[in-house]
Structure formats: structure tokens, C-alpha cells
Amino acid sequence: MNAPDTQPPPPSLRAAIAHRFSLHDDKADDAEIDRAIRAGVELQGATLWILMLAILIASVGLNTNSTAVIIGAMLVSPLMGPIVGFGYGIGILDFALIRRALANLGxxxxxxxxxSTLYFLVTPLAEAQSELLARTTPSLWDVLIALAGGLAGIIGQTRREKSNVIPGVAIATALMPPLCTAGYGLANANWSVFGGAFYLFSINCVFIAFAAVIVIDFLRLPHRKFIDPVKERRVKRALLAVVLLTALPSIWLAARLVDNxxxxxxxxxxxxxxxxxxxVHVLETRVAPGTHDIEVTLIGTPLAGTAIKAIxxxxxxxxxxxARLFVHQGEVPHVESQKIDVGSLKADILADIVRNNQDALQDKDATIEALRRQVAAQQGWVAQAGAVTREFEAQYPxxxxxxxxxxxxxxxxxAAPVPFLSATCRRMPRADEVKRINAWLKVRSGMSDARVVLVAGRPQTVRRPAPGP
Known part of the structure; x- marks a missing residue:
């Protein structure tokens, strides 16, 4: 008889899914995780120099609106270490590590x-670029990015096989640019820019640390126990309060952004x-969500005031x-609009631009044609020069x-250049011959100011007539 089938039954779907998404299978040893995170907390020596250079690179990138330079600075930055260490210290209830991480982060x-403030004080480029302004209005989406990035970062740090998660998290959460933007605000005494940028940096720090607490608690890493459970609950409530207080303004800002x-x-x-x-053609539309103003500039046949009021x-x-509607058009201003009517002005400006361009093109065409004639004349004279030389040498050997x-x-x-013929003669032609040579050259060149210059002397090259038969 065949032996009975002793293979284990296939795992259930729930168990298969749990195994597929398990964070425990490739987790590093607890001691290795602890050692790596604590090592990243300290910022001293070469690390501080790298930090300053990374901040300088990011400031230049923000100042010149270069996304590639900003990304490079975020890859160099060592700011993630103290933030993750702070969250790890809260997760394992190690208050000495928490204080050390906060000190290094500060x-x-x-x-x-x-x-960054020193750089923006000395740079000649004072205008705020789009990369700078993008870091002044944090919202709920920045909270979600910081939380997701923090979760990815701490999960990557707890693996046996290290990957490129940490550089990716540094780019996604963008820790460096907000600090540089805050420095720009300090350098220019722009406190709204400073406040918005530093708030964005605070969001990133708090939620990256909060993500570390969540993962550390989920992995059940060894942590210290409170003798008083009431004190432990109080610490956890304080952490939750900090997280909520950090997130609430961003929620309001996100709601306002969506409304706008x-x-x-x-x-x-x-x-x-x-x-x-x-x-009618809409030349320009301007929308101001803050004041609920809608400005429309029209060109074409002016609309009647009653038609605009009906719209x-x-x-x-x-x-x-x-909302308030303001319509700008030629000669028929909206009755509600107290602003300068710029519609007709823009139409006139556009017409002037077209007309000036046409005049410029005509001037260029005329210049090109004149140059073409000059080149043709020059080329024609060059072609004649050889024949003129041979004819003169045949007459005056x-x-x-x-x-x-x-x-x-x-x-x-x-003035236009003058055609000329010069030669050195052993025996100078008579005066009447020189006069005849001048007349011949004027006819030959087609220009009345052509000149002949003859010098007495021994020529270095003389064209000899070909010998007879």
C-alpha cells in the first residue's frame, strides 16, 4: 500500500498575505538597529562641515531656481540622523537619547x-524664485509626505540589507530647502516667509519622528519600562498632543488651498x-482667490454695459x-469697475508691436539687398581684375x-572703395599715355573715380611676351 500523504496543508489566504507583508522576516538584530540609529544622532567634526556645505549648495540651488542642485544638497545632508534618533528614543523610552537627539537637531x-542667512545676505540675486516660494505655504500634503517618508525611512533602517531608502526619504521630505528658505526670510526680514518655511521644517521633523515611534512600537524593539504606568501614559499623551498641534495648522492651510x-x-x-x-476674444483672465476678484480683459467688439451686468x-x-467681476475693454468700461481700463491699451500695444516688427523686417530686407549688391559688385570686379592686369601688361611690357x-x-x-591699378615701370609712359591709361581703367571698371598709380623703378616681376615662331 502507498504511504499516506503527510504534506502539510497549504496556508490560508490570510496567513499568506501576512507572510508577504511581514516586517519581521528580514529585520536586523535589535542591537544592530540600536547601534546604527545612535551613531547617526551625533553631529560633530566632519559631519558639521558636510552639513554647512550642503546648506550652502541648497541655498545656491534655491537662489538660482535649480532643482538638480537642490536634490544634490538633500542627498548630502546629514539631518535625518537626529530626527530618526529622536523618534527612536521616544519609541524605546530612552530619555537620555531623546535629549541628545534634540540637542544635535537644535x-x-x-x-x-x-x-543660509549669511549666504542670502551677500548674494546679489535678491529675487525670490519659485523653488523658494514653494517652501513657504505648507499644507496637509506635506504632513502626509513627511509621515510616509518617515515610515519608509525607519523601515529601511531596520532591515538587514541596507538600500537607498534613506537618500530617497531625504529627497521626498525635503529637510534642507525649508531651512534655507527660513534663512532667506531672516536675511530679508520677511517674517511670513521665515514662519512658513520653519513650520514646514517642523512638520517634517515631528512626523518623521512620529513615524519612527510607530514602527519601533510595531516591531516591539526592547524598550525601558516605567515604574509608574501613569507617567508612561502621560508621556504618550504629550507626544500625541505635539503631533496634533503640529498637524492642525496644516489642515487649515490645506483646506484654504483646496478652496482657492x-x-x-x-x-x-x-x-x-x-x-x-x-x-469678442478674452486676452487675459486674472483670478484672485483671496479677494474673490475676477478680472477679464477683452479685445474685439466692445460689449454693452447691460450685457456685462447680465453676465x-x-x-x-x-x-x-x-465673487466680483471686473471687465476691461475699449470704450465700454464695466459700471462696477473703478479700475483703469487697460483693454484698449493692450490692443494698441499689440498693434504697435506688430507694426514695429514689420518695419524692422523691411529695414532688414533693404539692408540685405544693399549688401547683396555690394557683394555682387565686388565679385564682378574681382573677376575683371585678372583680365585688366593682362591687358595692361600687353600694352606696357x-x-x-x-x-x-x-x-x-x-x-x-x-565712402565706397575706389578701384585702382598700380605698377612699377622701368621706363615711365608719357603723360598723354598715363591719361589714356586712366580713361581706359575708368571705362573698364565702370567707375569714374578709378585711379592709376605708376612708380618708376625696376619691377621684380615683368610679364614677357611669348616668343614668336
């Missing part, structure tokens, strides 16, 4: 602010729908109940060193 933040985006989208859709007449009455039905060309007249700036 030193790093102070050095970073000082370096919705208002802008509705306003532009309203303008496209209502100002679609064949004789304004449709704002409420389009979800823009509190006693002359040599013949040169035929064009030369500028002395003291005649801007």
Missing part, C-alpha cells in the same frame, strides 16, 4: 539657519463659457456667489608688379 538647525483651487477653476470655466462670442448676475449660479584692386580713400569714412 545645533544642526542653528548652523543651517546661520549659513476650486474658486480659480470655477472662475476660469465661467469666463470661457460666458465670453465666447465670435466678435455678472450669473456668478452665483456658477458657484461664485461672493616695360611695367611689372601690377596690382589691381579696390582701396578706401584717405579721410573718407563710409
Amino acid at each position: 545645533i544642526a538647525a542653528t548652523i543651517s539657519l546661520g549659513t 483651487e476650486v474658486f480659480g477653476s470655477r472662475a476660469r470655466e465661467f469666463v470661457r463659457k460666458e465670453f465666447n462670442a465670435a466678435t 455678472g448676475q450669473k456668478l452665483a449660479s456658477a458657484g461664485l456667489a461672493n 616695360q611695367c611689372g608688379d601690377v596690382l589691381v584692386g579696390k582701396a578706401a580713400q584717405d579721410g573718407a569714412d563710409g
Whole structure:
């Protein structure tokens, strides 16, 4: 008889999924995790120099609006170590580690602010670029990025096989740029920029540390026990309060950002729908979500005031109940608008630009044609020069060193070059012959100011006539 089948039954679906997503299978030893995180907390010696250089690189990138330079600075930055160490210390209830991590983070933040402030005080590029301004209005999405990045970072640090998770987290959470932007705010005494940027840095720090606490607690790493359980609950409540207090302003900012985006989208859709007449073209649309103003600049046949008023009455039905519509067009200003009507001015400016461009093109065409004629004349004279030389040498074999060309007249700036023929003669032609040579050269060159220059002497080269038969 066959032996009975002793293979274990296949695992259940739940067990298979749990095994697939397990964080315990490739976890490093507890002692190795503890040693690696504690080593990353300290910032001293070469690490501080690297931090200052990374801050300088990030400041230059923000100042010149270079995304690649900013990413490079985030890869160099050692700021993640104290933040993860702070969260790890809370997770294992090691208050000595917490104090050490906070001290190092404070030193790093102070050095970073000082370096970036000094750079923005001396740089000649004072205008705030888009990369700078993007770090001044944190929202709920920055909280989600910091939390997700922190979770990915601490999970990567607790693995046996280290990967490129930490550099990726440094780029995603963007710890360096907010500190540099805060330095820009200090250098320019712009406290709203400083406050927004430093708040974004605080969000990143708090939620990266909070993510570390969550993962450390989930992995059940060894931690110290409180003798008083009431004190332990009090510490955990304080941590939760800090997290909530950090997140609440970002939630409000996110809600405002969403409202502004919705208002802008509705306003532009309203303008496209209502100002679609064949004789009217929308030149520009400006939407100000803060004041709920919608400015439209039109070109084409002016709309009547009653038509504009009728369009304004449709704002409420389009979800823009509190909005104000301002229409700028030629000669028919909106009755509600107290602003300067720039519609006709823009149309005139566009017409002037087109007209000036056409005039410039005509001038360029005329210049090109004149240069083309000059080149053609020059090429024609060069082609004739060889024939003129041969004809002169045939008539006056006693002359040599013949040169035929064009030369500028002395003291005649801007005048056309004068054709000339020069030669050195052993025996100078008679005066009447010289006069005849001059007349011949003027006819031959087609220019009345052509000149002949003959010099007595022994020519170095003389064209000899070919011997007879």
C-alpha cells in the first residue's frame, strides 16, 4: 500500500498575505538597529562641515531656481540622523537619547539657519524664485509626505540589507530647502516667509519622528519600562498632543488651498463659457482667490454695459456667489469697475508691436539687398581684375608688379572703395599715355573715380611676351 500523504496543508489566504507583508522576516538584530540609529544622532567634526556645505549648495540651488542642485544638497545632508534618533528614543523610552537627539537637531538647525542667512545676505540675486516660494505655504500634503517618508525611512533602517531608502526619504521630505528658505526670510526680514518655511521644517521633523515611534512600537524593539504606568501614559499623551498641534495648522492651510483651487477653476470655466462670442476674444483672465476678484480683459467688439451686468448676475449660479467681476475693454468700461481700463491699451500695444516688427523686417530686407549688391559688385570686379592686369601688361611690357584692386580713400569714412591699378615701370609712359591709361581703367571698371598709380623703378616681376615662331 502507498504511504499516506503527510504534506502539510497549504496556508490560508490570510496567513499568506501576512507572510508577504511581514516586517519581521528580514529585520536586523535589535542591537544592530540600536547601534546604527545612535551613531547617526551625533553631529560633530566632519559631519558639521558636510552639513554647512550642503546648506550652502541648497541655498545656491534655491537662489538660482535649480532643482538638480537642490536634490544634490538633500542627498548630502546629514539631518535625518537626529530626527530618526529622536523618534527612536521616544519609541524605546530612552530619555537620555531623546535629549541628545534634540540637542544635535537644535545645533544642526542653528548652523543651517546661520549659513543660509549669511549666504542670502551677500548674494546679489535678491529675487525670490519659485523653488523658494514653494517652501513657504505648507499644507496637509506635506504632513502626509513627511509621515510616509518617515515610515519608509525607519523601515529601511531596520532591515538587514541596507538600500537607498534613506537618500530617497531625504529627497521626498525635503529637510534642507525649508531651512534655507527660513534663512532667506531672516536675511530679508520677511517674517511670513521665515514662519512658513520653519513650520514646514517642523512638520517634517515631528512626523518623521512620529513615524519612527510607530514602527519601533510595531516591531516591539526592547524598550525601558516605567515604574509608574501613569507617567508612561502621560508621556504618550504629550507626544500625541505635539503631533496634533503640529498637524492642525496644516489642515487649515490645506483646506484654504483646496478652496482657492476650486474658486480659480470655477472662475476660469465661467469666463470661457460666458465670453465666447465670435466678435469678442478674452486676452487675459486674472483670478484672485483671496479677494474673490475676477478680472477679464477683452479685445474685439466692445460689449454693452447691460450685457456685462447680465453676465455678472450669473456668478452665483456658477458657484461664485461672493465673487466680483471686473471687465476691461475699449470704450465700454464695466459700471462696477473703478479700475483703469487697460483693454484698449493692450490692443494698441499689440498693434504697435506688430507694426514695429514689420518695419524692422523691411529695414532688414533693404539692408540685405544693399549688401547683396555690394557683394555682387565686388565679385564682378574681382573677376575683371585678372583680365585688366593682362591687358595692361600687353600694352606696357616695360611695367611689372601690377596690382589691381579696390582701396578706401584717405579721410573718407563710409565712402565706397575706389578701384585702382598700380605698377612699377622701368621706363615711365608719357603723360598723354598715363591719361589714356586712366580713361581706359575708368571705362573698364565702370567707375569714374578709378585711379592709376605708376612708380618708376625696376619691377621684380615683368610679364614677357611669348616668343614668336
